[in-house]
Amino acid sequence: MSFSICILGSGAALPTGQRxxxxxxxxxxxxxxxxxxxxxxxxxxxxxxIKLQRISHILISHLHGDHFFGLPGLISSMHLLxxxxxxxxxxxxxxxxxxxxxxxxxxxxxxxDIKFVVTESxxxxxxxxxxxxxxxxxxxxxxxxxxxxxxxxxxxxxxLNAAAIAEFGLSLEDLPKxxxxxxLEKNGKILQFEKFTFPPSPSLNYVYCSDTKPWTGYEKAxxxxxxMYHEATFxxxxxxxxxxxxxSTAKQAATMAQKMKVKNLMIGHFxxxxxxxxxxxxxxKSIFERTICAEDGLxxxxxxxxxx
Amino acid sequence: MSFSICILGSGAALPTGQRxxxxxxxxxxxxxxxxxxxxxxxxxxxxxxIKLQRISHILISHLHGDHFFGLPGLISSMHLLxxxxxxxxxxxxxxxxxxxxxxxxxxxxxxxDIKFVVTESxxxxxxxxxxxxxxxxxxxxxxxxxxxxxxxxxxxxxxLNAAAIAEFGLSLEDLPKxxxxxxLEKNGKILQFEKFTFPPSPSLNYVYCSDTKPWTGYEKAxxxxxxMYHEATFxxxxxxxxxxxxxSTAKQAATMAQKMKVKNLMIGHFxxxxxxxxxxxxxxKSIFERTICAEDGLxxxxxxxxxx
Numbered sequence: 001m002s003f004s005i006c007i008l009g010s011g012a013a014l015p016t017g018q019r020x021x022x023x024x025x026x027x028x029x030x031x032x033x034x035x036x037x038x039x040x041x042x043x044x045x046x047x048x049x050i051k052l053q054r055i056s057h058i059l060i061s062h063l064h065g066d067h068f069f070g071l072p073g074l075i076s077s078m079h080l081l082x083x084x085x086x087x088x089x090x091x092x093x094x095x096x097x098x099x100x101x102x103x104x105x106x107x108x109x110x111x112x113d114i115k116f117v118v119t120e121s122x123x124x125x126x127x128x129x130x131x132x133x134x135x136x137x138x139x140x141x142x143x144x145x146x147x148x149x150x151x152x153x154x155x156x157x158x159x160l161n162a163a164a165i166a167e168f169g170l171s172l173e174d175l176p177k178x179x180x181x182x183x184l185e186k187n188g189k190i191l192q193f194e195k196f197t198f199p200p201s202p203s204l205n206y207v208y209c210s211d212t213k214p215w216t217g218y219e220k221a222x223x224x225x226x227x228m229y230h231e232a233t234f235x236x237x238x239x240x241x242x243x244x245x246x247x248s249t250a251k252q253a254a255t256m257a258q259k260m261k262v263k264n265l266m267i268g269h270f271x272x273x274x275x276x277x278x279x280x281x282x283x284x285k286s287i288f289e290r291t292i293c294a295e296d297g298l299x300x301x302x303x304x305x306x307x308x
Numbered sequence: 309m310s311f312s313i314c315i316l317g318s319g320a321a322l323p324t325g326q327r328x329x330x331x332x333x334x335x336x337x338x339x340x341x342x343x344x345x346x347x348x349x350x351x352x353x354x355x356x357x358i359k360l361q362r363i364s365h366i367l368i369s370h371l372h373g374d375h376f377f378g379l380p381g382l383i384s385s386m387h388l389l390x391x392x393x394x395x396x397x398x399x400x401x402x403x404x405x406x407x408x409x410x411x412x413x414x415x416x417x418x419x420x421d422i423k424f425v426v427t428e429s430x431x432x433x434x435x436x437x438x439x440x441x442x443x444x445x446x447x448x449x450x451x452x453x454x455x456x457x458x459x460x461x462x463x464x465x466x467x468l469n470a471a472a473i474a475e476f477g478l479s480l481e482d483l484p485k486x487x488x489x490x491x492l493e494k495n496g497k498i499l500q501f502e503k504f505t506f507p508p509s510p511s512l513n514y515v516y517c518s519d520t521k522p523w524t525g526y527e528k529a530x531x532x533x534x535x536m537y538h539e540a541t542f543x544x545x546x547x548x549x550x551x552x553x554x555x556s557t558a559k560q561a562a563t564m565a566q567k568m569k570v571k572n573l574m575i576g577h578f579x580x581x582x583x584x585x586x587x588x589x590x591x592x593k594s595i596f597e598r599t600i601c602a603e604d605g606l607x608x609x610x611x612x613x614x615x616x
Binding site: 013014015016017020021039040042043046047063064065066069070072073076077080081094098101102103105106107143144 | 347350355371373377380384389406410451452
């Protein structure tokens, strides 16, 4: 089990030498997910040692260029490298035709299938789940339709109590039931699973709030998040500009984190007008101490980060 | 007067850490031209110190992604940086709608005008000219419609012979005529301009042959080029693959250069299957000695390079 996040791009609309446009890679229990895909994402993946063919899900928040202009290039490279497994892309309704028109004009017939899923949830809705993870989308409040995403581990198996199992002489076949929290029946007697197990490790979740102004509409989605990424394009000095462009300041991101009791906050999408992110961090920390800044190439181990 | 070329991307379809996809910047007599625009071109421009707002003409060779996927991002950045002067883009007919659909979906109304000119020449045809330069396009032979471009200086002014001018006591008003090679009339007598001038500096030209297999159809366009860029995706070892994909080997590029008496050859668009371009260079030089390899960040001063 593992839950890691790599920041591929932490910049805003205008890329700089230090910050590529928005993209993040999430590896959750061997599921490989890309969130947003600004121009140059395929190069960032390569730079940070991530195998692009592993990606099975791509979540696009909205159709401003700094969040999806890298998608045609990434898909083309997947094709050129001979991909044969499918890919699912979640995003606004126009994405499918835009993307395919860019690729098909070159005469390419993709050698793998893309399944497009239109994101249109009006509240926190599950868009994908399997045995180990669940992905949900929720609406943000930006100038155009924009969605956030929540990636969560499913409930984990109970840990086995080896000593108790040995003492009762339980067999190998009993263990899967115990791990799943199911009582055993032996010689007509019920054996409570709690006797042979310890509680499971906590299930973690990561919440991604792309471009948005602060809004009550996504509070439920971010509540108690183990880690929330929240855009913080501006510092307090430019709060008027933030309001006007439907973006957030670092303080607003921190206020949301505090209000909804998230455990850790990561801010990013810093406007290129600032030389660095020091001021953003100072302002956010003045409200919510457990804040870090997204930096291109930052790898976060969510298990280790939340294990204290 | 100056004529410089900067290689922004020398790679082929799959970008690598060393080679971005195809893009070149040409500065010819204060005209600023971008040829092709692979993903990440705006970052390469920034990296190599080129002001992107200076670019007035963009020439797109064809609609394979590694030659145009950087265009939406570049145009968006020009918009975000408040551009107000127009831009002319030359390329295949589908380019306009593709590009605008990508930008307009984000709700942007560009703050500057783009004039689209459809490239469809069947032979060497002038697509732009002014007092100082001429741009021509010509057809190449690739899997989809593809064009090459030729950028040439117009005829330059005659150099003045100061001593002869002083000896005859000519006035300042006579000089523009002499520079243009026009005879003077003084007191009913014709004064031959050659007496007061030296020949102009040679007018230089740069020819860009994007993805193509070798073909007689573009021989006239490249003849006597001062510098020809010609793709050389493959080495001789993969000549079958070159034929199959309508690309060229380094030897084929060099053979074209030799046959059409170009003065200097630059090869590029090297497939990512090769670790470097050493073998391409060896093979090309075995046929055409004056060959160099395109490298990201290479600046060529065409005046100095051809002044010997």
